[in-house]
Structure formats: structure tokens, C-alpha cells
Amino acid sequence: MDFKNYYKVLGLEPGADDKAVKAAYRKLARKYHPDVSKETDAENKFKEVADAYEVLKSAEKRAEYDELRQYAEQGRPFEPPPGWQQPGHAGFSAGGRADSEYSEFFESLFGGTGRFQDAGHNRARRGQDVEMELALRLEETLAEASKTISFQLPQYSPDGQPLPALKKTLTVKIPPGVGNGERIRLKNQGAPGLGGAAHGDLYLIIRLVAHPLFDVEGRNLILTVPLAPWEAALGGHITVPTLNGKISLRIPANTQSGQRLRIKGKGLLNKTGEPGDLYALFKIVIPPQAEEPVRALWAQLAEHAAFNPRALWSL
Structure with a gap:
């Protein structure tokens, strides 16, 4: 069976919003309506446009269709994947059309005993999708992580009456680079x-927990x-933390406050496993409550350095 691109049928791009979908459908429905159209094969085109609109106007159906579209765009012959049930009897109608008028492609996805049913007639209906947030530490994104989650699922009796929530616990694997x-x-x-219809899906929404040391900029980290003052002036080596251990970092002489130093490959991973970078952001700090001998040394430094950090001001 050939895959039908319903976006092309309506002359739209996949990212089109609901308003654009509705406007495109109305325009083409007027153009191909069998009662008024003089276009060649108007009746079949009208049905195809109606099929496309029936799918794309529904967020749930559109999400399922987009999943199939991505599969088909990989160049594989289209077949309804596991979990899609073939039509067996009348399912739902749109605009007064009987199910027998739907295209074979539409029927294979959404007709009859498929996943989308008319809930008002007490037929089989796919379960609700559920969302929950999952907190992850930055360190947990560097490799596959196993997380145990507990959540509650809404459930209903066969006549649609709400039942006590179903408690569930799962151990899930979180891929690196999320x-x-x-x-x-x-x-x-x-x-x-x-x-007897299929369960809905569970969507985990990743929330990265704020780290006490690192700020996040895309896939890069800021430390x-x-x-x-003497470290900044003289330079040297210091030990700094990363997400996967400590490293020795060479500080250039005459380092200024606010200056950044790139540490390659010590950031977060992307989907292909390539790491971002870590940037050391230098901040010069003064020792607190200096004793008199220390203050005397600062005074000597000020005298010998003869440095005015505001010399460029034009006041």
C-alpha cells in the first residue's frame, strides 16, 4: 500500500498549525465538492481532502500519523505497524460520509476497529496518554541511566465511569544526551x-536539576x-572539578576577571554522543579581613605596581 502524505494533499508543510489546516481544507473542499466542481475526478479528490482533514485536525490522530510519516520517509514500503488494527466495521463518520467512503489508506489507520473510535458509542477506545516530569542530575546524562519511577494512571469502567487510579512502578532506561x-x-x-483497546503512552519530560557548580549553555557548561590575585597575576596550575572527575588546569599569567578558558569535551553530550565543552569563567577574589602585615604588603604592591585600572576612563 502506498503511503499518502496528507500534508501534501492539503498543500501544507508538516509544521502547519490548526488554523492553516482548517483554511486549506475549506478551500479545497469548495474546489472539489462533487455538487459544484467541474474538476477531473473531483469526487475522489474531495474524499482524499476530507480524509486528510479528518486526521490533521485532531492532535491525537495527527501525532500518530506523523509517527507513521517519519517511518515512511525513511524509504521503507508502507505497512501499518504493530498495534494498528485493521478495519472490521463502521467506525466514525465525518461530514455525513459513511466509513465505506474512506480511502483504503485511511481505513488501514483509523477505520473500523482501529485505534480511534467514536467514544460516544461505547466502543473500544485507546487509553489516555500520560505525562510526568523526570528530574535528572547533569551527571546522569553522560551515560545510560536506569531510573525507577512511580506514577498513577486514570482508568475507567466499560461504560466510561471513572475508577480509582491505577498505581504503577517502572524501571526505565534513559539514553545519554537527553x-x-x-x-x-x-x-x-x-x-x-x-x-480491549491498546493502552495510551507515557511521556517522560526531562527536567535537569540545577547544579551547585555548573551552569548550562546548550551543550556547554560554565564553571x-x-x-x-597572585594566581591571576603569576599563573600556575590548579585543580578544577568536571562532571566526571577532577582535572589539572593551567592558569595563564595575567588572567583577568571575567576571562574564559575553554576545556574541550567536558560538557554535556548530544544525541550522537559528541560532548560539548566546559568553560572556566575566572573571578578574582580578595582575601577577607587581612591582618596588618598582609595589608602592608598590599600597600607595597600598590606603590611599586603604579597601576590604575581606570586609566582609560575619560572623566
Whole structure:
């Protein structure tokens, strides 16, 4: 069976919003309506446009269709994947059209005993999708992590009445390189379906926990590194932390406060496993409450250095 690109049918790009989908459908429906159109094969084109709109106007159906579209765009012959059930009897109608008028492609995905049913007729219905946040430490994104999660699922009786929530615990594997706000889909781990239909899906929304030392900029990390004035002036080697251990860092002489030093490959991973970088952000700090001998040395330094940090000001 050939895969039908419903976006192309409506003359849209995959990112089109609901308003654009509705406007495109109305325009083409007027163009191909069999009662008024003089276009060649208008009736079949009208049905195809209606099929496309039926899918793309629904967020749930559109999400499932987009999943199949990505599969088809990989160049594989289209077949409804496991979990899609073939049509067996009338499912839902749109615009007064009987199910027999739907295309074979539409029927294979959404018709009859498929995943999308008319809930108002007490038929089998796919379970609800469920979302939950999952907190991860930055360190946990560097390698595959196993996390045990507990959550509750809504469930209903066959006649649609709410039942006590179903408690569930899972151990899930989180792939390396996940980012803040990313959604991970766990298929069929959502709410139970009605009438023997499939469960919904569980979506984990990743939330990266703020780190006490590192700030995040994309896949790069920023570490504020305090330096004593003599360390900044003379340079040398210091030990700094990273997400996977300590390293020795050479401080250049005459380092200025606010200057950055790049440490390659010590940031967060991306999806391909390539690491970002760590940037050391230097901050010069003064020892607190200096004793009189120390203050005397500062005074000698000020006299011998004869340095005015505001010399460039034009006041």
C-alpha cells in the first residue's frame, strides 16, 4: 500500500498549525465538492481532502500519523505497524460520509476497529496518554541511566465511569544526551484502553536539576573559577572539578576577571554522543579581613605596581 502524505494533499508543510489546516481544507473542499466542481475526478479528490482533514485536525490522530510519516520517509514500503488494527466495521463518520467512503489508506489507520473510535458509542477506545516530569542530575546524562519511577494512571469502567487510579512502578532506561524539556515516549505504558483497546503512552519530560557548580549553555557548561590575585597575576596550575572527575588546569599569567578558558569535551553530550565543552569563567577574589602585615604588603604592591585600572576612563 502506498503511503499518502496528507500534508501534501492539503498543500501544507508538516509544521502547519490548526488554523492553516482548517483554511486549506475549506478551500479545497469548495474546489472539489462533487455538487459544484467541474474538476477531473473531483469526487475522489474531495474524499482524499476530507480524509486528510479528518486526521490533521485532531492532535491525537495527527501525532500518530506523523509517527507513521517519519517511518515512511525513511524509504521503507508502507505497512501499518504493530498495534494498528485493521478495519472490521463502521467506525466514525465525518461530514455525513459513511466509513465505506474512506480511502483504503485511511481505513488501514483509523477505520473500523482501529485505534480511534467514536467514544460516544461505547466502543473500544485507546487509553489516555500520560505525562510526568523526570528530574535528572547533569551527571546522569553522560551515560545510560536506569531510573525507577512511580506514577498513577486514570482508568475507567466499560461504560466510561471513572475508577480509582491505577498505581504503577517502572524501571526505565534513559539514553545519554537527553536535554532539558525533552520528551521520552514509553509506548503502551499510559492509561488502559476501553473494550480491549491498546493502552495510551507515557511521556517522560526531562527536567535537569540545577547544579551547585555548573551552569548550562546548550551543550556547554560554565564553571566559575575563583582566583587569588597572585594566581591571576603569576599563573600556575590548579585543580578544577568536571562532571566526571577532577582535572589539572593551567592558569595563564595575567588572567583577568571575567576571562574564559575553554576545556574541550567536558560538557554535556548530544544525541550522537559528541560532548560539548566546559568553560572556566575566572573571578578574582580578595582575601577577607587581612591582618596588618598582609595589608602592608598590599600597600607595597600598590606603590611599586603604579597601576590604575581606570586609566582609560575619560572623566
